Amino acid sequence: MFDSSLRIPNQQIILPILEDKGVELFIKREDLIHPYVSGNKYRKLKHNLIEAKRQKAKAILTFGGAYSNHIAATAAAGKINGFETIGVIRGDELAKDIDNVLEYNKTLKLAYESGMKFKFISREDYRNKNQESFLNKLQDEFNEFYLVPEGGSNKLAVKGCEEILTNEDEKFNYICSAVGTGGTIAGLINSVNDNQKVIGFPALKGSFLESEIDKFSNRNDNWSLEKEYHFGGYGKFDERLISFINYFKENTTVPLDPIYTGKMVYGIIDMISNNKFQRGSKILAIHTGGLQGVEGVNQKLKRKGMDLIQ
Numbered sequence: 640m641f642d643s644s645l646r647i648p649n650q651q652i653i654l655p656i657l658e659d660k661g662v663e664l665f666i667k668r669e670d671l672i673h674p675y676v677s678g679n680k681y682r683k684l685k686h687n688l689i690e691a692k693r694q695k696a697k698a699i700l701t702f703g704g705a706y707s708n709h710i711a712a713t714a715a716a717g718k719i720n721g722f723e724t725i726g727v728i729r730g731d732e733l734a735k736d737i738d739n740v741l742e743y744n745k746t747l748k749l750a751y752e753s754g755m756k757f758k759f760i761s762r763e764d765y766r767n768k769n770q771e772s773f774l775n776k777l778q779d780e781f782n783e784f785y786l787v788p789e790g791g792s793n794k795l796a797v798k799g800c801e802e803i804l805t806n807e808d809e810k811f812n813y814i815c816s817a818v819g820t821g822g823t824i825a826g827l828i829n830s831v832n833d834n835q836k837v838i839g840f841p842a843l844k845g846s847f848l849e850s851e852i853d854k855f856s857n858r859n860d861n862w863s864l865e866k867e868y869h870f871g872g873y874g875k876f877d878e879r880l881i882s883f884i885n886y887f888k889e890n891t892t893v894p895l896d897p898i899y900t901g902k903m904v905y906g907i908i909d910m911i912s913n914n915k916f917q918r919g920s921k922i923l924a925i926h927t928g929g930l931q932g933v934e935g936v937n938q939k940l941k942r943k944g945m946d947l948i949q
Protein backbone atom coordinates (compact mmCIF):
# COMPACT_ATOMS: atom_id res chain seq x y z
CA MET A 640 0.00 0.00 0.00
CA PHE A 641 2.97 2.33 0.33
CA ASP A 642 3.48 3.20 -3.30
CA SER A 643 5.22 6.37 -4.30
CA SER A 644 2.65 7.41 -6.88
CA LEU A 645 0.34 8.71 -4.17
CA ARG A 646 -1.12 12.09 -5.18
CA ILE A 647 -2.89 14.13 -2.54
CA PRO A 648 -5.03 17.11 -3.60
CA ASN A 649 -4.77 20.52 -1.95
CA GLN A 650 -8.34 21.75 -1.67
CA GLN A 651 -8.87 25.50 -1.69
CA ILE A 652 -11.18 26.72 1.06
CA ILE A 653 -13.66 29.41 0.10
CA LEU A 654 -15.22 31.27 3.03
CA PRO A 655 -16.24 34.93 3.46
CA ILE A 656 -13.68 35.51 6.23
CA LEU A 657 -10.84 34.49 3.90
CA GLU A 658 -11.97 36.89 1.23
CA ASP A 659 -12.41 39.69 3.78
CA LYS A 660 -8.92 39.27 5.12
CA GLY A 661 -7.25 38.59 1.77
CA VAL A 662 -5.79 35.28 2.96
CA GLU A 663 -5.69 32.05 0.96
CA LEU A 664 -6.25 28.75 2.77
CA PHE A 665 -5.78 25.30 1.27
CA ILE A 666 -6.17 21.93 2.96
CA LYS A 667 -3.99 18.99 1.99
CA ARG A 668 -6.49 16.13 2.01
CA GLU A 669 -4.33 13.42 3.54
CA ASP A 670 -7.52 12.10 5.11
CA LEU A 671 -8.38 10.67 1.68
CA ILE A 672 -5.44 8.24 1.61
CA HIS A 673 -7.39 5.40 3.24
CA PRO A 674 -10.41 5.28 5.59
CA TYR A 675 -8.39 3.89 8.52
CA VAL A 676 -4.74 4.18 7.52
CA SER A 677 -5.23 7.85 6.90
CA GLY A 678 -3.34 11.07 7.19
CA ASN A 679 -0.24 11.14 9.30
CA LYS A 680 -0.78 7.59 10.55
CA TYR A 681 -0.13 6.31 7.02
CA ARG A 682 2.96 8.53 6.82
CA LYS A 683 4.24 7.38 10.20
CA LEU A 684 3.70 3.67 9.56
CA LYS A 685 5.14 3.58 6.05
CA HIS A 686 8.88 3.33 6.74
CA ASN A 687 8.28 1.39 9.93
CA LEU A 688 6.45 -1.36 8.07
CA ILE A 689 9.05 -1.36 5.31
CA GLU A 690 11.70 -1.81 8.01
CA ALA A 691 9.65 -4.51 9.76
CA LYS A 692 9.45 -6.40 6.49
CA ARG A 693 13.18 -6.01 5.96
CA GLN A 694 13.76 -7.49 9.45
CA LYS A 695 11.37 -10.32 8.52
CA ALA A 696 9.20 -9.50 11.51
CA LYS A 697 5.93 -11.39 11.66
CA ALA A 698 4.15 -9.13 14.13
CA ILE A 699 3.88 -5.43 14.91
CA LEU A 700 3.27 -4.41 18.52
CA THR A 701 2.19 -0.93 19.50
CA PHE A 702 0.41 1.07 22.20
CA GLY A 703 -2.61 3.32 22.37
CA GLY A 704 -5.80 4.43 24.04
CA ALA A 705 -9.18 2.86 23.34
CA TYR A 706 -10.09 5.45 20.68
CA SER A 707 -6.63 5.83 19.18
CA ASN A 708 -6.32 6.61 15.46
CA HIS A 709 -2.90 5.00 15.63
CA ILE A 710 -4.34 1.69 16.88
CA ALA A 711 -6.97 1.65 14.12
CA ALA A 712 -4.35 2.49 11.49
CA THR A 713 -1.77 -0.04 12.68
CA ALA A 714 -4.34 -2.84 12.71
CA ALA A 715 -5.58 -2.04 9.20
CA ALA A 716 -2.09 -1.49 7.75
CA GLY A 717 -0.87 -4.69 9.39
CA LYS A 718 -3.65 -6.67 7.78
CA ILE A 719 -3.06 -5.16 4.34
CA ASN A 720 0.69 -5.75 4.54
CA GLY A 721 0.64 -9.26 6.00
CA PHE A 722 1.66 -8.63 9.61
CA GLU A 723 0.05 -9.85 12.79
CA THR A 724 -0.69 -6.89 15.04
CA ILE A 725 -0.74 -6.61 18.81
CA GLY A 726 -2.31 -3.58 20.46
CA VAL A 727 -1.38 -2.84 24.06
CA ILE A 728 -4.35 -0.76 25.15
CA ARG A 729 -4.62 1.62 28.11
CA GLY A 730 -7.34 0.59 30.58
CA ASP A 731 -7.52 -2.91 32.08
CA GLU A 732 -11.20 -2.41 32.90
CA LEU A 733 -11.87 -2.91 29.18
CA ALA A 734 -10.74 -6.54 29.32
CA LYS A 735 -13.55 -7.49 31.70
CA ASP A 736 -16.30 -7.03 29.18
CA ILE A 737 -14.67 -7.23 25.81
CA ASP A 738 -17.85 -8.17 23.92
CA ASN A 739 -19.57 -5.08 25.19
CA VAL A 740 -16.50 -2.94 24.43
CA LEU A 741 -16.37 -4.21 20.86
CA GLU A 742 -20.01 -3.39 20.45
CA TYR A 743 -19.79 0.25 21.42
CA ASN A 744 -16.17 1.12 20.58
CA LYS A 745 -15.80 1.35 16.83
CA THR A 746 -12.05 1.94 16.95
CA LEU A 747 -11.37 -1.29 18.80
CA LYS A 748 -13.96 -3.11 16.72
CA LEU A 749 -12.22 -2.04 13.51
CA ALA A 750 -8.89 -3.11 14.94
CA TYR A 751 -10.31 -6.41 16.10
CA GLU A 752 -11.83 -7.09 12.70
CA SER A 753 -8.42 -6.45 11.14
CA GLY A 754 -7.08 -9.24 13.32
CA MET A 755 -5.38 -7.19 16.03
CA LYS A 756 -4.75 -9.01 19.31
CA PHE A 757 -5.33 -6.86 22.38
CA LYS A 758 -3.57 -6.70 25.67
CA PHE A 759 -5.34 -4.38 28.09
CA ILE A 760 -3.15 -2.93 30.82
CA SER A 761 -3.72 -0.66 33.80
CA ARG A 762 -3.07 3.05 33.55
CA GLU A 763 -0.10 2.62 35.85
CA ASP A 764 1.49 -0.10 33.71
CA TYR A 765 0.76 2.05 30.71
CA ARG A 766 2.81 4.89 32.13
CA ASN A 767 5.74 2.48 32.53
CA LYS A 768 5.35 0.92 29.12
CA ASN A 769 8.69 2.13 27.79
CA GLN A 770 10.72 0.54 30.59
CA GLU A 771 12.90 -2.35 29.62
CA SER A 772 11.43 -4.72 32.21
CA PHE A 773 7.95 -4.15 30.83
CA LEU A 774 9.07 -4.62 27.24
CA ASN A 775 10.87 -7.83 28.23
CA LYS A 776 7.64 -9.17 29.69
CA LEU A 777 5.89 -8.41 26.42
CA GLN A 778 8.66 -10.25 24.54
CA ASP A 779 8.07 -13.31 26.74
CA GLU A 780 4.36 -13.16 26.12
CA PHE A 781 4.30 -12.47 22.38
CA ASN A 782 7.70 -13.70 21.17
CA GLU A 783 9.35 -11.58 18.52
CA PHE A 784 7.73 -8.40 17.31
CA TYR A 785 8.59 -5.10 15.68
CA LEU A 786 7.85 -2.32 18.14
CA VAL A 787 6.16 0.90 17.04
CA PRO A 788 5.97 3.45 19.87
CA GLU A 789 2.79 5.10 21.12
CA GLY A 790 1.41 7.49 18.55
CA GLY A 791 3.89 5.95 16.11
CA SER A 792 6.54 8.64 16.57
CA ASN A 793 10.10 7.56 15.92
CA LYS A 794 12.80 8.42 13.39
CA LEU A 795 11.23 6.40 10.61
CA ALA A 796 7.85 7.99 11.32
CA VAL A 797 9.35 11.45 10.98
CA LYS A 798 10.99 10.37 7.72
CA GLY A 799 7.52 9.45 6.42
CA CYS A 800 6.15 12.84 7.47
CA GLU A 801 8.96 14.54 5.56
CA GLU A 802 7.23 13.18 2.44
CA ILE A 803 3.95 15.05 3.03
CA LEU A 804 5.01 18.26 1.28
CA THR A 805 5.75 18.29 -2.44
CA ASN A 806 7.38 20.78 -4.82
CA GLU A 807 3.96 22.21 -5.60
CA ASP A 808 3.63 23.33 -1.98
CA GLU A 809 6.52 25.77 -2.26
CA LYS A 810 4.16 28.66 -2.94
CA PHE A 811 2.75 28.57 0.60
CA ASN A 812 4.05 30.90 3.32
CA TYR A 813 2.68 28.90 6.23
CA ILE A 814 2.26 25.16 6.78
CA CYS A 815 -0.12 24.26 9.62
CA SER A 816 -0.54 20.97 11.44
CA ALA A 817 -2.26 19.54 14.49
CA VAL A 818 0.22 18.33 17.11
CA GLY A 819 -0.02 15.29 19.39
CA THR A 820 3.35 13.70 20.08
CA GLY A 821 5.14 16.08 17.70
CA GLY A 822 6.38 13.56 15.14
CA THR A 823 4.33 14.93 12.27
CA ILE A 824 5.28 18.55 12.75
CA ALA A 825 8.93 17.51 13.06
CA GLY A 826 8.73 15.99 9.58
CA LEU A 827 7.18 19.17 8.22
CA ILE A 828 9.82 21.33 9.92
CA ASN A 829 12.55 19.24 8.31
CA SER A 830 11.08 19.50 4.85
CA VAL A 831 9.96 23.13 4.40
CA ASN A 832 11.86 25.78 2.48
CA ASP A 833 13.74 28.65 4.08
CA ASN A 834 10.91 31.06 3.33
CA GLN A 835 8.20 28.90 4.91
CA LYS A 836 7.05 28.78 8.53
CA VAL A 837 5.41 25.85 10.27
CA ILE A 838 2.68 26.50 12.83
CA GLY A 839 1.56 23.71 15.15
CA PHE A 840 -1.74 23.51 17.01
CA PRO A 841 -1.36 21.22 20.03
CA ALA A 842 -4.42 19.08 20.71
CA LEU A 843 -3.40 18.80 24.34
CA LYS A 844 -2.25 20.98 27.21
CA GLY A 845 1.39 20.93 28.21
CA SER A 846 4.76 22.48 27.75
CA PHE A 847 6.72 19.32 27.05
CA LEU A 848 6.01 19.39 23.33
CA GLU A 849 8.82 21.71 22.27
CA SER A 850 11.49 19.34 23.50
CA GLU A 851 9.79 16.40 21.79
CA ILE A 852 9.70 18.34 18.54
CA ASP A 853 13.34 19.36 18.98
CA LYS A 854 14.31 15.73 19.41
CA PHE A 855 13.06 14.84 15.93
CA SER A 856 13.60 18.04 13.96
CA ASN A 857 16.75 19.59 12.63
CA ARG A 858 15.97 23.28 13.11
CA ASN A 859 14.28 25.51 15.63
CA ASP A 860 14.02 28.85 13.82
CA ASN A 861 11.11 28.13 11.48
CA TRP A 862 8.27 26.95 13.67
CA SER A 863 6.00 27.93 16.53
CA LEU A 864 3.10 26.48 18.49
CA GLU A 865 -0.30 28.12 19.03
CA LYS A 866 -1.30 26.80 22.41
CA GLU A 867 -4.68 28.43 22.87
CA TYR A 868 -6.72 25.95 20.88
CA HIS A 869 -6.67 22.70 22.87
CA PHE A 870 -10.24 23.20 24.16
CA GLY A 871 -9.39 21.99 27.65
CA GLY A 872 -6.97 19.22 26.76
CA TYR A 873 -6.61 15.99 24.86
CA GLY A 874 -9.95 14.54 23.79
CA LYS A 875 -11.85 17.53 25.22
CA PHE A 876 -14.24 19.61 23.15
CA ASP A 877 -17.26 21.83 23.55
CA GLU A 878 -20.31 22.97 21.60
CA ARG A 879 -18.37 25.78 19.98
CA LEU A 880 -15.96 23.32 18.40
CA ILE A 881 -18.68 20.89 17.31
CA SER A 882 -20.73 23.63 15.67
CA PHE A 883 -17.59 24.96 13.96
CA ILE A 884 -16.84 21.50 12.54
CA ASN A 885 -20.40 21.26 11.21
CA TYR A 886 -20.26 24.79 9.78
CA PHE A 887 -16.96 24.03 8.09
CA LYS A 888 -18.13 20.80 6.48
CA GLU A 889 -21.35 22.37 5.28
CA ASN A 890 -19.57 25.29 3.67
CA THR A 891 -16.42 23.62 2.33
CA THR A 892 -17.27 19.86 2.15
CA VAL A 893 -14.19 19.11 4.28
CA PRO A 894 -14.88 16.82 7.26
CA LEU A 895 -12.83 17.49 10.40
CA ASP A 896 -12.40 15.50 13.59
CA PRO A 897 -12.85 17.07 17.04
CA ILE A 898 -9.63 15.69 18.54
CA TYR A 899 -7.04 17.13 16.15
CA THR A 900 -7.93 18.71 12.82
CA GLY A 901 -11.06 20.52 14.07
CA LYS A 902 -9.00 22.31 16.72
CA MET A 903 -6.34 23.25 14.18
CA VAL A 904 -8.74 24.67 11.59
CA TYR A 905 -10.70 26.48 14.33
CA GLY A 906 -7.39 28.01 15.40
CA ILE A 907 -6.38 29.02 11.88
CA ILE A 908 -9.71 30.73 11.20
CA ASP A 909 -9.58 32.43 14.62
CA MET A 910 -6.07 33.73 13.91
CA ILE A 911 -7.13 34.98 10.49
CA SER A 912 -10.10 36.78 12.08
CA ASN A 913 -7.71 38.42 14.52
CA ASN A 914 -5.41 39.62 11.72
CA LYS A 915 -2.53 37.33 12.72
CA PHE A 916 -1.79 36.69 9.04
CA GLN A 917 -0.83 39.46 6.64
CA ARG A 918 -3.03 40.15 3.66
CA GLY A 919 -1.79 38.01 0.77
CA SER A 920 -0.65 35.15 3.00
CA LYS A 921 -0.97 31.65 1.60
CA ILE A 922 -1.63 28.97 4.18
CA LEU A 923 -1.54 25.20 3.70
CA ALA A 924 -3.17 23.17 6.49
CA ILE A 925 -2.41 19.45 6.60
CA HIS A 926 -5.48 17.28 7.11
CA THR A 927 -3.90 14.58 9.25
CA GLY A 928 -6.97 12.31 9.11
CA GLY A 929 -8.51 10.93 12.27
CA LEU A 930 -12.04 10.70 10.94
CA GLN A 931 -12.48 7.14 12.20
CA GLY A 932 -12.78 8.68 15.68
CA VAL A 933 -15.84 10.77 14.87
CA GLU A 934 -18.30 7.98 15.54
CA GLY A 935 -16.95 7.44 19.05
CA VAL A 936 -17.23 11.15 19.77
CA ASN A 937 -20.78 11.21 18.45
CA GLN A 938 -21.73 8.44 20.88
CA LYS A 939 -20.39 10.62 23.69
CA LEU A 940 -22.25 13.69 22.38
CA LYS A 941 -25.45 11.70 22.16
CA ARG A 942 -25.16 10.60 25.78
CA LYS A 943 -24.71 14.24 26.77
CA GLY A 944 -27.66 15.34 24.67
CA MET A 945 -25.47 17.60 22.51
CA ASP A 946 -25.60 18.20 18.75
CA LEU A 947 -23.75 15.53 16.78
CA ILE A 948 -21.02 15.91 14.19
CA GLN A 949 -22.68 15.66 10.79
Ligand SMILES: *Cc1c(COP(=O)(O)O)cnc(C)c1O
Nearest residue numbers: 819820821822823899927928929
Ligand atom coordinates in the same frame (compact mmCIF):
# COMPACT_ATOMS: atom_id res chain seq x y z
C1 LIG B 1 -2.14 11.19 15.72
C2 LIG B 1 -2.71 12.39 15.09
C3 LIG B 1 -2.10 13.65 15.16
C4 LIG B 1 -0.87 13.90 15.99
O1 LIG B 1 0.30 13.56 15.33
P1 LIG B 1 1.70 13.60 16.07
O2 LIG B 1 2.68 13.16 15.10
O3 LIG B 1 1.58 12.64 17.23
O4 LIG B 1 1.91 14.97 16.58
C5 LIG B 1 -2.66 14.70 14.47
N1 LIG B 1 -3.81 14.54 13.77
C6 LIG B 1 -4.45 13.36 13.71
C7 LIG B 1 -5.72 13.27 12.96
C8 LIG B 1 -3.92 12.25 14.36
O5 LIG B 1 -4.57 11.07 14.30
